[in-house]
Amino acid sequence: MEFLNWVRGPGLEYATVIFLVGILMRFLEMWLIGRKPDLSRPRASASRAGWRAVWRRSLPSEGLMKNSPLVMIAGYVFHIGFLLVLLFYVPHIHFFKDVLGFGWSGLPTPVINFLSILTIAALVALLIHRLIDPVRRFLSTSQDYIVWAVTTLPVVTGYMAMHMDVMPYTTMLALHILSVEILMVVFPFTKLMHAFTFAVSRYYNGAAMGRKGVQL
Amino acid sequence: MGGLSDIPVVTAADDVASDTAITPAVQALLMELADRLEVFRQTGETHVIDLRSLPMPVAEHELLREWLGVGEVRIELDSLGPTAIHETAYPGIWWVVHRNRDGEVMTQQVEVTACPEIIRSQQEDIHEGLQRLREALPTGESA
Amino acid sequence: MSPSLERGINAFVNQIDGPIASYFNSCVHCGMCAHACLFYTETGDPKYTPIYKTEPLRRAWKQNFTFWGRLLSKLGLDKKITDEELAEWETLIYDGCTLCGRCTAVCPVGNDITYMIRKSREAMAASGHAPEGLKMATTRAIEIGSPMGVTIDTLKAQIKHTEKETGLTVPLDVQGAEYLMLLSSAEIAQFNEIIGAVTEIFDRAGVSWTLSSTAFEATNSGIQIGSADLAAELVQRIVDSAERLGVRTVISPECGHAYTALRWEGPNLIGRSYSFEVKHILEVLDELRADGRLQTSGRESARVTFHDPCQLVRRGGVVQQPRSLLNMVADDFVEMPDAGVMNWCCGGGGGVSANERANPLRAQVFSRKKRQLDGLQVEKLVTACSNCRNMLEEGLEENHMEDIEVVGLTELLAEYLPEKK
């Protein structure tokens, strides 16, 4: 109980502060470097192509499906599953409503259950693939594995807390919240930042390509 | 508003009891009693279930009591408050309710035995009673 | 001061901008860029994974532009960039990358990896870690005027030869012409038929054009080696000549990188926009076609395919024009797999062809083009870049596929010009 009180009290406060301060820092660090204006005469609207790329690159591409089907499918399943569970599990919505002041309707628990299992399976598949695939194994640093672990833990502990087979609910809930806090603390200092910066990089790339008249 | 009785109150257990003729908890208890009765028949080992220690609403106690029914024997004890004992419709299964002097329920037990121990005359009491009887007997001198 | 590690690191810091920071922030090591890269798919060696080639740049970013990176390197917890490391990356950045841009096109988080490698080359050159071949080519470009050592005298000889062949005047240094036509040294030295082809097409179309004796070379080795200063000098020569002649449009010839260098990088290199437009020869020809000024007679019966030069399509935005033009003359035009913006590189772009050390690797990765061609059964392979053309010819020869003829699109069109009235 003391543990739970710590994780949902001061622990959550520390994590929130580190998370927000860290993300803002990273964003400003990135933005304030700035970029020189492009003096070449554009063939087409850069900004339109930029915004298009932000959306367009969320869609699966045929080539990737052919080359790395596992990363592609497991990647989609994990990202979508994770987001749905995060945003549409009723207790989570209660949490957000509490903090934000507004809520939304959630998905039925059996759906969330199913999504959690799918997400965990996809994450495990991605880890195995990272260990087996020559390219991904070669590229991977310890950070890649740490990030995998801190992303997977909240899903696993959350699922376990819902089903309470292993440990008392309190302990499991506390571990779940703690794992989320670890994720939040690690977030600004690792590649997890891509969850926010992906839109920025897609925009820059899309705009650079788009002003040349290439839409990808 | 007329009074408290006007507020519609529905308890979960009422709901459960009316919805289904038996609840899982009652069913589990009945199965336990059947097993214990079998053991008692074969080995003579008695058994007691303390209903108060079970997580069930009072309404479920009633449900269990209704399920077990009432048999041939009813006994009233007056000992540190009233105690009501009856044999259920299933011989060997007894329903025991101990109350204190204020009539509040102290324990409510279901016993699997031929005769609840508390009904028997106790050695200490017999000893003490015998003494009293002897004291009360008119002696030859007075006769 | 000569090139040094210090100068290199300084160059890294100078090159990093907001987009590069966002790209490094976003990379999740998914490895998808590897499958888009010719050098990985044809060698199977993970070190050619595009994002891995940007590792020194990443560390420069982390150590100079992130709070944590600065802290870690101050505490000595992050490796410093060393000369040995840059030497190791030299082969990845120059030999194992043609700046073809396929990785940029597939990255799910939208990283412009090609841009990052292009930027990395700035620091590589500043630290002295550029391949000999590229150094020499760039030196010749600056000192002689062409990476292949072609001079104005060579061009004048070719002009004379063309005039004799065609009976037409090849305009040189004509003040007030509408178009300034540039050439690549390969065209002057090897594929000189192009001069005649352009002369005849423009003559039929009634185009006012000229060559320039002070800016005939369109290629830019400064871009390939990664020296913005030298690249700017080469661009400036063209800009000065074009503005002196008062042309409205400068035409980049059949060359991929010459187009992107002049059209997209040029204004940023010299720090101002141009007073003229830059178009690729195929863009000009397609405009003439659309205006009805370019007409052809007769059709090619051979089975034809088109090899898209990467810098022209993916990095340049010239995609539809070659198709429209080819359809004017080709009856049996088939597209290669992944044609258009997702085409595969010939293997010699981005300065790789000028880097002799990379020859074996280049020959190895040609296997992709070979496979693509094997499936098509074509007689003619049309392209619009003299460097691609060179690479394709060499590759076909090595693979005993000389029966496929490689030809430039402008030349092909010139073959089907109607008889002069």
Added chain:
Amino acid sequence: MTRPTLAQQLARQGISRRAFLKFCAATASMMALPPTMAPAIAEALGKRTRPSIIWLSFQECTGCTESLTRSHSPTVENLIFDLISLDYHHTLQAAAGEAAELAREQAMEEGGYLVLVDGSIPVADGGVYSTIAGMTNLDMLAHTVKDAAAVVAIGTCAAFGGIPKADPNPTGAKSVAALMADGSIASKPLINVSGCPPIPVVITGVLAHYLTFGTVPELDDLGRPRAYFGDSIHDRCYRRPFYDAGKFAKTFDDEGARKGWCLYELGCKGPTTHNACATAKWNMGTSFPIESGHGCIGCSEPDFWDAGSFYKPLSAATGDLSGLAGGAIAAGAVAGAAAGLYARSQKHKAAASREKMTVDDLKD
């Protein structure tokens, strides 16, 4: 003088063996022991003598005593007058003033007595916030505990500090355990009977256990008897099947609430609260809060008053996150701007120290 055993005492009062057996059955039930243990209890109680008990009340509301005196099975009168010798209790004793304190001193003379404490002990400012007969609570407790056989902390205030210790705790209230831990009072076997108030049957059950066996019952990590605090309210809750089925009341007056669905989302602290409410129940065994449609507020747990709203689900944050977020965003903006501008200045420096590349740089 040898004291009579409890059995002798009962017999002397005309209580039959049968009545004694009934009492033992009730006691076993109270102690959450299997009913088959009743004969063993009868035997043990038959040999014990009446222990002396000193009840100290400090920063408290008398709710614990109220709870105890409303204990119904067996009636507290039985317990108090028949089985124990309650030698000192502010509220209940007839004696007052010096006579009362004298009673306490006398009870202490023999040693081996049991000390019951309700209320927390203020230690701030020399303990001036609560004194009895000119003694601070701390002094009285230290003095009384010194020769005690064991201490029972009755109620959450005595066990964990309770409401007096809630933020900002102006009196410096501490629990008995905390005082033992920091050496302010002697360390003795301690039983925490938490709850605000504790369930009366739990108080008497613990006393009965001590009377019967003369030992401290098995305790959990918070010093509470496992027999009563071993399971969470949630574990023993009759509404648990609804939780498992994902059926939750969303408001106190919705269809779910009427159907008796789980109150988790309305802030029930059942899953984190260990107590015997779900089985022992309240008000003569009538019901317990959840049965009446209100979630558990977690009163038998440490810091329950500071552990967030009673009406927010357990998974809710207890701090003011949205307030905090504003500050964090401002701090992040300032730190980010500083870091960004520093990086920018580094870039300017790099640009200034940049040397133009010439063709000579390409020649070895």
